[in-house]
Amino acid sequence: MPSFDVVSQVDPQEVDNAINQTRKEIGQRYDFKGTKTSIDVDKESIHIVSDDDFKVKAVVDVLQSKVVRRGISLKALVYGKIEPAAGGLAKQTITVQQGIDTDRARQIVKLVKDTKLKVQTQIQGDQLRISGKKRDDLQSVIQLLKAQDLDLPLQFVNFRE
Numbered sequence: 001m002p003s004f005d006v007v008s009q010v011d012p013q014e015v016d017n018a019i020n021q022t023r024k025e026i027g028q029r030y031d032f033k034g035t036k037t038s039i040d041v042d043k044e045s046i047h048i049v050s051d052d053d054f055k056v057k058a059v060v061d062v063l064q065s066k067v068v069r070r071g072i073s074l075k076a077l078v079y080g081k082i083e084p085a086a087g088g089l090a091k092q093t094i095t096v097q098q099g100i101d102t103d104r105a106r107q108i109v110k111l112v113k114d115t116k117l118k119v120q121t122q123i124q125g126d127q128l129r130i131s132g133k134k135r136d137d138l139q140s141v142i143q144l145l146k147a148q149d150l151d152l153p154l155q156f157v158n159f160r161e
Helices: 012-028 053-069 102-114 135-147
Strands: 003-007 038-041 045-050 077-079 090-096 119-124 127-132 155-160
Touching (some): 053 090, 102 119, 102 127, 135 155
Antiparallel strands (some): 003 127, 045 090, 119 127
16 A cells, blocks of 8 residues: 655754854854854754844844755744843744654644545654555645645655555
8 A cells, every 4th residue: 555654854964064054154244243143052952142132133044044055944943032141142042843743743634634535644753654545645645735834844755655
C-alpha cells in the first residue's frame, strides 16, 4: 500500500551557517560598530542581544535574509518578544521549530479526513504517516497540505509504493 511521511525538519547545520554569516555581517556593518550586539545559540533557540529595540530588529532582518538564502523557511522560526535586558540592553529569543507537535498533527489529520479521500493517517511521534490504496489520493493530500497556510514548513518524504 503506497504511503509517505509528512515531517517538519530544519537542517541544524544550515541554521548554524546562517547565524555565522549574520555574525560576520554584523561585525562588518557600520551601524553596528561600537555596539554590544551578540548572537548566542543553544540547542533549539537563538538569543539576540543589542543596545536597543531598533538594533535587535535590524539583526533579525539580517538573520532572516541569511536563513532564506540557506533554503530554510521563515515559518520554522518562532519569535519571542523583545524584552529589556541587564545594562540597558534589549534581547529577543528566536526558537527553531523541529517536528510537528501533537496539536498541529491533529489539525492536519482533521484536514485530511475532511477531504473524504480514502487514506489513513497516523501520528508517529513528531511526524505523520499517510497511506492509501491509490497513488492519486496521496498526491491529492500533498496538494491539499501545500495549499493550506500552516505555521510550519512541511516536507513530504519517504514515499513508498
